[in-house]
Amino acid sequence: MINNELGNTGLNVSRIGFGGIPIQRLAQSEVNKIMKHLTEQGINFIDTARAYTVSESYIGEALKDGLREKFILATKTQARTYDAMKADIETSLKNLQTDYIDLYQLHLLKTREDYDLVMSENGAYRALKEAKAAGKIGHIGVTAHNAVFLESLLDEMPFETIQFPYNLVERQAEMLFERAKAKGIGVIVMKPLAGGALDNADLSIRFILENKNVDIAIPGMDSIEQVTQNAAIGAGNLPLSESECLQADQIALELGTQFCRRCGYCLPCAAGIDIPMQFLLEGYLTRYDLNDYATTRYVNQPVDASACIKCGLCEPRCPYHLPIREMLTRVTKAFAAVL
Known part of the structure; x- marks a missing residue:
């Protein structure tokens, strides 16, 4: 497995990480096997979230007997206030059965008002700073789906990493990634298979890894076979051929006619629909x-x-x-x- 430095965090991460959404539908015994297989395949980064129901708890149980130190753990929450964030950090620590989380992220930051609330005196960021000072978390990041909005914050935001969708279809973050990389902000790619819309994992993930501004991609995995396949992609360094580039563009064109990139320009809705x-x-x-x-x-x-x-x-x-x-x-x- 090829590893990258995650921005200026000092974290040395496998360029393929484990996305923790799909394991919600598995049994604990299956998750245990997957976690062990991750170590065997050189994948050292795990991403989960408070919103992913049992995902944190499954991971914590699987890592409790000697595997915790083999991973860089990342989780996230949509908490926006000081009290809510403080409570969620403690819940994550308990669920993950650890006294230290390497990366804690503000999940799905959407608007300037959202950001201002987070950064206010009674906002979530103060709780994150306190947890970092206390040694409960190592680094603070943010996830979002609006590239224009997130890019507008780069010069002022204190976050050490960004997590954003990027794949064959969703390419709107390329300038965001370039600017973030130049500032030493770690770049984590979520939705590398566009939420499952892309079925050619090899082509899709290799496309992402060719972007020199990307530090790590975190496909969701729910089987040992998927771990093996994705790890093999991360261990290789085969550039896309001309025909594969054309194939990637064709896939983007075809999906683009009926595929939402979650840019948010359609909002606000007259009926109040997100x-x-x-x-x-x-x-x-x-x-x-x-x-x-x-x-x-x-x-x-x-x-x-x-x-x-x-x-x-x-x-x-x-x-x-x-x-x-x-x-x-x-x-x-x-x-x-x-x-």
């Missing part, structure tokens, strides 16, 4: 096969896809000209079939 979230949850339902995870979050939204009034205001705003109304109807039908 439009990108509908397509993200649909992906968890139909591609990740996370039925319970997706449906629970879908029904707990203040407004879901079924509330679309077909006004069409969103569609001219979409830089990819997606038929959003038609796609929201598809989401509604998909969830109606399982609820």
Whole structure:
């Protein structure tokens, strides 16, 4: 496995890391085997989140007997206030059965108002700084889905790493990554297979690793076979051929006609729908096969896809000209079939 320095953190990470979303549907015994196999394949970075139901707990249980020191652990939370963040850090430590988390991230930062709240006196960042000073966490990062917004924060934000979607289809973060790398900010790529929309893992991950500004990609894995396959890609250094580059562009073109990149330009919705979230949850339902995870979050939204009034205001705003109304109807039908 080829390793990279994660920005200026001093962390030496395998360039393929383990994404902890899919293990929610496994048994603890299966997760134990996967964690052991990660060490055998040279993968030393694990990413999970408070929102991933049992993922933290599964990982903690699997690592408790001698494996913890073999990994760089990263988790994240959508907590925005001091008290909520302080509580979530303690919950993560307990779930992961450790006294130290290498990287704790603010999950899904979306707006300037969101950022200002986090950085306020009673915001989440103060709790993160205190936890770092106390030795409970090592480094502080952020995840987001809006490249323009995140890039606008680079000159002022205190975060040591960024985690952002990047793959054959979602390439909007390339300038963000270049600027982050120049500033010594670690670059972590999530959604390397576009939430399961891309089925050629070799092509997709090699495309990502060719970007010199990317430190690590974290595909979700739920089997020993996937670990072996992804580790082999990370251990190689085979550049894409001309024909593979053309294939990558063709895949992007084909998926681009019906694929949401979660840029958020379609918002605000007249009916109050978080439009990108509908397509993200649909992906968890139909591609990740996370039925319970997706449906629970879908029904707990203040407004879901079924509330679309077909006004069409969103569609001219979409830089990819997606038929959003038609796609929201598809989401509604998909969830109606399982609820």
